[in-house]
Amino acid sequence: MQNRSFFKMGLTILLLIVCFISFALAAEGPGWIGAFFVKGKVGLKWKAVDSSTEYKIYRSSEGGDFTVLTSTTKTQYFDTNVSSGTVYVYKIAAVTGDGELMSTEKSISIPGAKAGEFRPPTWIGVRVDRNKIFLNWDNVDGSMAYNIYRSKTSGGEYELVGSAQATKYADKEGTVKGETYFYVLTALNEDFEETPYSEEKQIKYGMSMDEQKAAEIAESGIVLEDIALTFLFDLKTAGNLGDMNQPTDVVIDSKGQIFISDALNQKIHCFDNSGKFLFSWGEKTKSGKEDVALESTFSYPFSMTIDKADMIYVGDIMNHDIQVFTNTGEFVKRIRVNTTGEQEGFRPNGIAVLDDGNLVVTDAGNHRFMKIDQSGKILFEVGKRGSKNSEFIFPDGISVSKDNVISVIDVINCRVQQFDSNGKFIRKFGEPGQTAGTFGRPKAIFENTDGRLWISDGLGNIVQVFTPEGEVKAAITTFENTDNILQTPRGMFIKDGRFYIINRVPHQLLVFKIG
Amino acid sequence: MKQLIKLVVVMAVISLPMSAFAAVSGSDHDLTGDGTQLCFACHTPHNAAGANLWGSTPSGTFTGVQDLCYTCHDGSITTVGTATAFNATLEQHATVGSDCSGAGACHDVHTQNPNNSGKFLVVTETNGNYCESCHGATPFTGAEGLGDHTAGITHFTDGANFTCNQCHTPHGATAQTTNPAGLTNPILLADNQPAAYYGAFCISCHNGTAPAVATSGTGGVAATDVFNYSEAIADGTEQMHPTITTTGLTPTGGCNLCHDVHDPAGTASGYILTADNTNSAFCTSCHNAAGAPAVGGNTHYTGIPTDIAMNNGLTPALPWANQIDEDGSAGADWTSATANMMVCETCHSVHRNGNTGVDAAYFLRHENGLTNQLCQACHTAN
Numbered sequence: 001m002q003n004r005s006f007f008k009m010g011l012t013i014l015l016l017i018v019c020f021i022s023f024a025l026a027a028e029g030p031g032w033i034g035a036f037f038v039k040g041k042v043g044l045k046w047k048a049v050d051s052s053t054e055y056k057i058y059r060s061s062e063g064g065d066f067t068v069l070t071s072t073t074k075t076q077y078f079d080t081n082v083s084s085g086t087v088y089v090y091k092i093a094a095v096t097g098d099g100e101l102m103s104t105e106k107s108i109s110i111p112g113a114k115a116g117e118f119r120p121p122t123w124i125g126v127r128v129d130r131n132k133i134f135l136n137w138d139n140v141d142g143s144m145a146y147n148i149y150r151s152k153t154s155g156g157e158y159e160l161v162g163s164a165q166a167t168k169y170a171d172k173e174g175t176v177k178g179e180t181y182f183y184v185l186t187a188l189n190e191d192f193e194e195t196p197y198s199e200e201k202q203i204k205y206g207m208s209m210d211e212q213k214a215a216e217i218a219e220s221g222i223v224l225e226d227i228a229l230t231f232l233f234d235l236k237t238a239g240n241l242g243d244m245n246q247p248t249d250v251v252i253d254s255k256g257q258i259f260i261s262d263a264l265n266q267k268i269h270c271f272d273n274s275g276k277f278l279f280s281w282g283e284k285t286k287s288g289k290e291d292v293a294l295e296s297t298f299s300y301p302f303s304m305t306i307d308k309a310d311m312i313y314v315g316d317i318m319n320h321d322i323q324v325f326t327n328t329g330e331f332v333k334r335i336r337v338n339t340t341g342e343q344e345g346f347r348p349n350g351i352a353v354l355d356d357g358n359l360v361v362t363d364a365g366n367h368r369f370m371k372i373d374q375s376g377k378i379l380f381e382v383g384k385r386g387s388k389n390s391e392f393i394f395p396d397g398i399s400v401s402k403d404n405v406i407s408v409i410d411v412i413n414c415r416v417q418q419f420d421s422n423g424k425f426i427r428k429f430g431e432p433g434q435t436a437g438t439f440g441r442p443k444a445i446f447e448n449t450d451g452r453l454w455i456s457d458g459l460g461n462i463v464q465v466f467t468p469e470g471e472v473k474a475a476i477t478t479f480e481n482t483d484n485i486l487q488t489p490r491g492m493f494i495k496d497g498r499f500y501i502i503n504r505v506p507h508q509l510l511v512f513k514i515g
Numbered sequence: 516m517k518q519l520i521k522l523v524v525v526m527a528v529i530s531l532p533m534s535a536f537a538a539v540s541g542s543d544h545d546l547t548g549d550g551t552q553l554c555f556a557c558h559t560p561h562n563a564a565g566a567n568l569w570g571s572t573p574s575g576t577f578t579g580v581q582d583l584c585y586t587c588h589d590g591s592i593t594t595v596g597t598a599t600a601f602n603a604t605l606e607q608h609a610t611v612g613s614d615c616s617g618a619g620a621c622h623d624v625h626t627q628n629p630n631n632s633g634k635f636l637v638v639t640e641t642n643g644n645y646c647e648s649c650h651g652a653t654p655f656t657g658a659e660g661l662g663d664h665t666a667g668i669t670h671f672t673d674g675a676n677f678t679c680n681q682c683h684t685p686h687g688a689t690a691q692t693t694n695p696a697g698l699t700n701p702i703l704l705a706d707n708q709p710a711a712y713y714g715a716f717c718i719s720c721h722n723g724t725a726p727a728v729a730t731s732g733t734g735g736v737a738a739t740d741v742f743n744y745s746e747a748i749a750d751g752t753e754q755m756h757p758t759i760t761t762t763g764l765t766p767t768g769g770c771n772l773c774h775d776v777h778d779p780a781g782t783a784s785g786y787i788l789t790a791d792n793t794n795s796a797f798c799t800s801c802h803n804a805a806g807a808p809a810v811g812g813n814t815h816y817t818g819i820p821t822d823i824a825m826n827n828g829l830t831p832a833l834p835w836a837n838q839i840d841e842d843g844s845a846g847a848d849w850t851s852a853t854a855n856m857m858v859c860e861t862c863h864s865v866h867r868n869g870n871t872g873v874d875a876a877y878f879l880r881h882e883n884g885l886t887n888q889l890c891q892a893c894h895t896a897n
Contacts, residue, residue: 385548441586
């Protein structure tokens, strides 16, 4: 008996809860079944409200006030009056005898660009590579595809050569090497409406990488100075010893004599200032182990520098030492830097001599640079592997200014870090990139007497000239009176109005007159 | 099922760069060393100006990706390969397709240790080398013309101790001066024709001394070895079978005219001839009165003489076709040769086996001299 009473009471409470929920739901207006954008219109569908006589569709555009779009007795509606790139908010009111019962709000974003904003693509770049012309542009909101047009004349009659859904295209069909082509782009939206042409971009099919690089720099907006270089001669052969094999560095002594480290022939060659071969020294080290390396033997003579007394320092990255010679090739001494068992062997990729006779050297394998004395004793060292200030990932060339500012090439970080004479970080400049002031594989650095820093780049095949503070001022990619081009350039020297640069893979030294 | 297929495809697409990422991390190509910015040393994700998302396309004398590799393997970042693979004056293994890394190539720059080589090699090690993955029993497409590499180690009778690397090196090989064999990329340890004749590298072993450039192995062919094929030993005047171009007589070439070190087609002997020489058939394929000197219809009788006893028990012995045994392995060289048959080799030994006398120019098996000793070895009975 008592159980039956409890049962009735429970059932009553349950019914009251159901009624309350139903009332509450009904009071909140129609429940949404769906709201979506498809085929250019917004579809709305909701649940019926029993007591309603009709439904009002409210719409707000871009955060504005709601207005009644229309009324209907149905439980669905298609809004065809929508614009691309616009956000609409909908709500449905069920009209009852007690007033309007409002639904919750639904927000719909209409894809595409706003009216008037469906624009042509903007160029990122055009480049010839591997026998194709590669076109890149930015994404245009609301675009479904892009058309690529080509002409042989600027502003001329463009021919549709292809379409792409991505923001890139590789053009080859029908192109002829040596021809210059002019490209424009359009964007297409879902209705196949096409934008006007983009700006025109031209490229010579067959343009060298250097020509392309020069064109990119010209487009970068940085105003660069023109450094006039007149080609004088190149050096590839060391007399009867034959051709050089991947030379690395060059220094000039007080007489104007040219010294080149011929890495894979394990020799240092000396030429007079007209390029006449004079003499060589150096033999291949029989063993790669430094403890058996004999005087004037090399495994991989990589870096050089010269002091005011014409003493030539040669860094050997496989023998892990620096040998010092007179400018007649006489061995003076060997400098070794001790490394711990956990460290790689000393790799002097870059050497510079300070006024006090001490040296600053990079040690590529151990990601540091050091100040050492003439015995190889480390006076201080800076760096470990990393990308923060005073950290390096394979430091390479090094230079010291008249003000004793030490500039260190930080290859993989694509930057130059500068330090005071005590190794305190001053600044850095450069980042990865292909435009002026950026680097691909910076290699060697040479400080000219005017304080400007000349930096060779083995990936971009370029030499850039920076102010002492790191502002790019010039970029050298091509030469006017020679067919020689830069190919993996490395060591440089400037003296008596001449610019000397090692071109590694062509196995040569290029000599130019500046100005 | 469609969902499953989609999932598999998506996972596969994702896993490709992820696997490359994982493989590079911690490898020698992990240039940052701390796993951050791992890819950026070589790639740039946006606005890449070069192929394969490289910042730029480097230019140089190398091929494809190797030009990019050289921007580090030039000594600035590493000395690995600077004197070999990245020595532009030396000969390198031909690339598969356009590159040394990637689909079908020997290397994958993103995977350092798939076979514990540590050299980013993806080809399989077989018999102590990585060559036979492509140059094995089934010739690699595109390499069929490179010396019929159908059996990589058949050249040497002791195959267990002989590998491709004893003659070849994939990187830093000596460039061939001339190449009558038509091989475009032999990648030999030394030039096979630095001077007058093709085969100098062959003879650097087959000269009675240790090989000049081989760094391991048996120490070369002893002076008394039957494989001592030096063109000029003893008094320096003797010659064996001509291999040098001489006026109008011998075709250009050298050892390769008769031998193919990789494919002893048709021969079961150690001669590695390009064709079988049973009953001197290979000799007469050239010496047919048209393509070689003074041999043809009007020459010494060959065949089975009516008096076969004439050549039995003589000193020095003049072997019948089925008695020739000079290939260094026990037993007759030509097992199916005709018994009691006089052939070229009955009188001649093309590499002068046995004779150091004045008649070496005719590479006679034994000295004939002014008294025709060799002739009389048979003909005295009559």
